[in-house]
Amino acid sequence: MPRLTLRLMGPVEMVGPDGENLNPRGMKARGALAIIGASHGMRVTRSRLQDLLFSDRDPEHGNASLRQVLREIRLALGKYRDTLTTGPGWVGLDGDMLALDLTARLSLDGQVPEFASDLDIDDPEFEDWIRDVRQHMAAHAPVVSSAPGPDDRFPTIVARPAAGVDEGAAVMAEMIMSEALGRVADLLPVEVVTDRSQAAGSALIVESLASRSDDDFDLVVKITHQPSGRIMFSRRFQWQMRDVTAKMHEFAANVCLAVVRVMDAAATYDAVLSISFSDIFSFTKDRLLRADRTLANVGERINPAVVLSLRAWLRSTLTFERLTDDPLGTLAEAADLSAQARDQGPLNATAFAVSSFVESYLAHPHVDINKRHSELAFEFASRAVQLDPQNPMARLAYSRSLSRIRRFDQAAAEAQAGLQSAYSNLNPANWHMEIGLASLQRGDYTNALRHLEAVHQHAPDNRPALRFLSALRFHLNDQAGAQQALQSLKKLEPDFTLELMASPSYPVDSLREGKLLGITRSGLI
Incomplete structure (x- = not known):
């Protein structure tokens, strides 16, 4: 059965079997993953976890905060939420569903990455703990010379043909969208295709619909993540008709900006779209x-x-x-x-x-x-x-x-x-x-x-x-x-x-x- 991977050398990264990013956003939630992953058998007592993350709070508030952290991890795991396991007085990660990766891959300047390098949690107990773990990992973590090689998947944008309530509106929309997506490809290594079948893995589907009147030009842009079907962006842009020709580059820039921001958002949970x-x-x-x-x-x-x-x-x-x-x-x-x-x-x-x-x-x-x-x-x-x-x-x-x-x-x-x-x-x-x-x-x-x-x-x-x-x-x-x-x-x-x-x-x-x-x-x- 395909398993998730928890990487702890360098930034904390929880990766799904298809490469999707399953990281919780909160630093304490990622800190909890680091603590559990570094514990024997990937299991730790709730009291130990609470002491390391919330030592400055009274027991009642600390326990409530820990419950919220565990809930955040489960939400990030989505359909893999059962990977986080609990029992009487303990919290753990299911070793049958998750592989722990403690391999240190040399950075471009030849440095060995630090354990959980993205964590900076202001708690004296946690600071003492992570200092000791980092010292241990620096001496004992296996080191390889480079990151894993490329696979068949790469960032792809599927540009659906622009639609319009009339032919003139559709032509104007196509001009704006073509320039916008071409600009994205000038700034980031993404492939822009017109057919979903041309995308080898995950993709962002970009659709547009234009209409115009004597005074206004409306362009609705929708960006959807596939295969999840999640709508990442949907917005109506409205410009005065007299400005459309003169400001075509500016309109394309606004659409380009939207696509780049969506790609940054997608990079947080889909490793195929991880160009940030x-x-x-x-x-x-x-x-x-x-x-x-x-x-x-x-x-x-x-x-x-x-x-x-x-x-x-x-x-x-x-x-x-x-x-x-x-x-x-x-x-x-x-x-x-x-x-x-x-x-x-x-x-x-x-x-x-x-x-x-x-x-x-x-x-x-x-x-x-x-x-x-x-x-x-x-x-x-x-x-x-x-x-x-x-x-x-x-x-x-x-x-x-x-x-x-x-x-x-x-x-x-x-x-x-x-x-x-x-x-x-x-x-x-x-x-x-x-x-x-x-x-x-x-x-x-x-x-x-x-x-x-x-x-x-x-x-x-x-x-x-x-x-x-x-x-x-x-x-x-x-x-x-x-x-x-x-x-x-x-x-x-x-x-x-x-x-x-x-x-x-x-x-x-x-x-x-x-x-x-x-x-x-x-x-x-």
Whole structure:
């Protein structure tokens, strides 16, 4: 009988027999799975489980909270709810229905993943327990060199022909939907087909119905997950008829945004649809490495130029966020992957956009004396925009490349225009970062501060924003704000010190160039 799998090395992952993600959303529910899975025979007493998760609550409230956690696990398991077993005074997992996977698979930077790496439960008993288990697993967990190889299934979108109450409405809907789904395929490695029989595994079915009057154009978009039949999205878009032709790209962007968000939601429970845009554009090591494993699993089966580009993007982020022990080696991998992407997709805007980002990372004054990387970043970004002016990564890369050739006003204007686009909702932190850095480099510290604070609001785990915020606040005599930013940064970078920030290798060249590193002599932490 096919069994579920509980993986505990790296993030806690409960996977169904067909690859579907059965993880509960709550951290304490995943913590309960980790505790049960690590216990002898996958069975633990209720009192022990309650003490580890709710030691700060009185017994009555702790027991009620534990019941809620167990209910959440059963709901996530769905039709496999009987996998979670209970008896007099104990809770367990049925070994006949579930296989425990404690294999540690090396990450892309050669690191052994941590046991239950996604768990951060603020309970002293749990913190002591997980520290001991992590130490034990680090010494005893079997290690393999890579993640499992690809299977026959991959992310698929089934685009049903657009329907309309009249032929004209149907034609307009088809134009919008074709551009929207084509844009999704430019940003993520998904296959877009027109027939459900062409999908090898799970799929998202996208349907649309359009109508029009003298004044309005209505487009209803519905996205359904198959085989579950779950309706993931259903929305009516309404625009004025006079705007439809002029704003066709904007309408397509709104539909594209909806599809990408649905894919992120589907990734939480269906492993076949596990391409998560939010993971790829995150700033947390576990999420970035998880995205890389997923992309590696897809390989070159779907749009290899996009897969290779996104894997290069991930390495660039790992480097700039100081999440790799070998930044130069990781960045070299990014450059190699982006070169392969350009070879695979000589007309792919995403490939050239990511190549521009990689060159921008290399375009720092102390290593780019002849401005070779700066010029190449601009050349690649210009090519990306030429290939596809609507591609959001192309526009973002173009803004950054303008900063690298010191055209700061134009860089800020480009990023500001991009921020007004619907596509900016996919990763607003990146757009605010570009405006903030360009403003900082042209000496507009008030505007820089405003946008860098927006970065922190959208992405609290973004380290560069905290570096710049701490320095700018200190420069503007906000010592309390500077100290707060430093303390947040210290939590994300345990090895952070002001001495390290002052060192030439620390990635704050914009601050160094603007003589804004006075904070390193402040003694605030």
